[in-house]
Amino acid sequence: xxxxxxxxxxxxxxxxxxxxxxxxxxxxxxxxxxxxxxxxxxxxxxxxxxxxxxxxxxxxxxxxxxxxxxxxxxxxxxxxxxxxxxxxxxxxxxxxxxxxxxxxxxxxxxxxxxxxxxxxxxxxxxxxxxxxxxxxxxxxxxxxxxxxxxxxxxxxxxxxxxxxxxxx
Numbered sequence: 001x002x003x004x005x006x007x008x009x010x011x012x013x014x015x016x017x018x019x020x021x022x023x024x025x026x027x028x029x030x031x032x033x034x035x036x037x038x039x040x041x042x043x044x045x046x047x048x049x050x051x052x053x054x055x056x057x058x059x060x061x062x063x064x065x066x067x068x069x070x071x072x073x074x075x076x077x078x079x080x081x082x083x084x085x086x087x088x089x090x091x092x093x094x095x096x097x098x099x100x101x102x103x104x105x106x107x108x109x110x111x112x113x114x115x116x117x118x119x120x121x122x123x124x125x126x127x128x129x130x131x132x133x134x135x136x137x138x139x140x141x142x143x144x145x146x147x148x149x150x151x152x153x154x155x156x157x158x159x160x161x162x163x164x165x166x167x168x
Contacts, residue, residue: 003029008049011041017049025096037120040093083127087117089144090134103139111143118151121168129166130158 003009007020009031021038022030031041089110091098098106114131121129133140141157144164148155155166 003043003046003048009046010049012045012047023096024093028093037124040088083125084130085117085121085126085128086130086132087114088132089114089140090132107140107143110140111147114144114147118147118153118166122151127168129168130163131166132163135160135162 003020003023005020005023009018009020010016011018011031016033018031018033018039020029021032024030024040027043029041029043029046031039031046033039091101091106091110094109094113095101095106098109101109110133118129131144133144141161141164145155148164148166153166153168155164157164
């Protein structure tokens with residue numbers, strides 16, 4: 001399905017609505033959720049909301065709803081994934097026309113995205129960030145670490161050194 005900017009969508013696997021704010025590629029889009037967060041999503045996980053059909057039930061009964069109403073009695077348990085924010089800085093996910101950019105421009109786009117996502121994480125209840133910068137030559141990793149030091153955040157590299165984990 002082809003999406004356009006401004007399309008209202010439903011997530012197939014979550015009880016959540018949003019609006020498409022950026023088309024990254026023919027497979028990935030950026031969605032602003034009702035909570036105000038921007039989420040990178042695969043188009044195969046989204047359903048376009050047509051006029052007067054803003055309920056998930058209008059699109060069938062076979063959607064998996066992880067946020068259903070019959071909660072368990074252990075409601076004090078926190079979902080671990082809701083406290084972790086993963087930021088993937090691979091340029092092909094951030095820009096559709098990255099082939100025409102030089103290395104400096106690419107790194108600036110990646111750092112800007114990282115900065116915005118860190119700000120959002122600090123202003124919410126996330127406890128951990130995973131910033132995927134890739135292995136490469138290490139220039140993006142060095143810039144991300146400099147940015148994290150400016151925020152006075154604790155961080156460490158993952159085992160393969162392709163990601164940095166940050167404790168908030």
